[in-house]
Amino acid sequence: MKFEVTILGSSSATPIFNRNPTAQVLNINEKLYLVDCAEGTQQQMLRFDVRASRIDYIFISHLHGDHYLGLVGLLSSLHLNGRKKALKVFCPAPxxxxxxxxLKYSETTLHYPVEFVFTSDEKREVILDNQDIIVETIPLDHRIPTTGFLFKQKKRLRKLIKEKLEELEIPVPYYTALKKGRDYEAPDGTIYKNDTLTIDSDEPKTYAYCSDTLYTEKYFEQINSATLLYHESTFLNDMLDRALITHHTTALQAGEVALKTNAAKLIIGHFSARYKTLNELLDEARSVFPNTELAVEGKTFVISE
Structure with missing residues (x-):
């Protein structure tokens, strides 16, 4: 099952040359999930060939403008382009x-339903559970109510050993039962154990999206062993005092989060506009957690094939 994330924006607070504020799009089994929607997100979608019409779920981490100001424009464009199918938006209630x-003061009535599902930074909760993925909120510590999101791939069915099935002439209609773990009884009464006919599927993969937050260990247990961890890294560690005041994380601290939570890979983003180049931020995170990459716009990170 395809499970990947494409970076649409990686700047904090304000856009600068070559960097838009935060937005990402996940492709999970050919369904698109938008995570945060800063101003300019529609332009980034066009730039990186992301079809907005394929998005059915939008997740907004908090109500600072660099995470949601592009949303009303996106909703309006979907309306103008004739969207009819429902859209779900997971977000703080306000x-x-x-x-x-x-919409009221632009006298716009959308031609499609939008369902708002309200999030809370008080506790973790499952907000989406479909055939492919489970999504949980990650309560974070920012200046206003903020959540991250944990995307957990569902356990896949067992894989068939087709050579064995053909050898035993097992009927194709029985394959689904085998994938679900059932044994097979041959016409002569012989029982073939499932583990001789199938192999276990790969372990489910996870993507942890940690938006704006003060460095704190309160969410470490929830994101433990993430296949891919995105963590905000607004400042270099020489600006730790500023990070504490603004409830943000430094690149060094992001590396420590990845190390302490046993992440397989870390990507850092939400870079302050004061940094024209990002090599120092990358080097700082890698000094703690070597398997770190930058959330460069247009780059796609594969979580599972």
Whole structure:
């Protein structure tokens, strides 16, 4: 099952040359999930060939403008382009009031339903459970209510050993039962154990999206052993005092999060506009956690094939 994330924006607070504020799109089994939607996100979608019409789920981490100001424009464009199917938006509750007000004063009535599912930074909770993925909120510690999101791939069915099935002439209609773990009884009464006919599927993969937050260990247990961890890294560690005041994380601290939570890979983003180049941020994170990459716009990170 395809499971990958493409970076649409990696700047914090304000856009700068070559960097837009935060937005990412996940492709999970050919379904698209948008995570945060800063201003300019639609342009980034066009730039990186992401079809907005394929997005059915949008996740907004918090209500600082660099994470949601592109949303009303996206909703309006989907309306103008004739969208009819429903859209789900997972977000802090006040966002619905903001969007309703913007639509009211532009005298816009969307031609498709939008369902708002409200998140809370008080506790972790499952907010989406479909055939491919389970999504949990990650309560974070920022200046306003903020959550990250943990995307957990569902356990896949067992894999068939086709040579064995053909050898035993097992009927094709029985394959689904085998994938679900059932043994096979041949016409002569012989029982073939499932583990002789199938192999276990790969372990489910996870993507942890940790948006704006103060460095804290309160979410470490929840994101432990993430296949891919995205963590904000607004500042270099020489600006730790500023990070504490603004409730952000440094690149060094992001590396420590990845190390302490046994992440397989770390990507860092949400870079302050003061940094025109990002090599120092990358080097700082890698000094603690070598398997780190930058959330460079347009780059796709494969979580599972």
């Amino acid at each position: 966002l619905k009031e903001i969007i309703d007000l913007q």
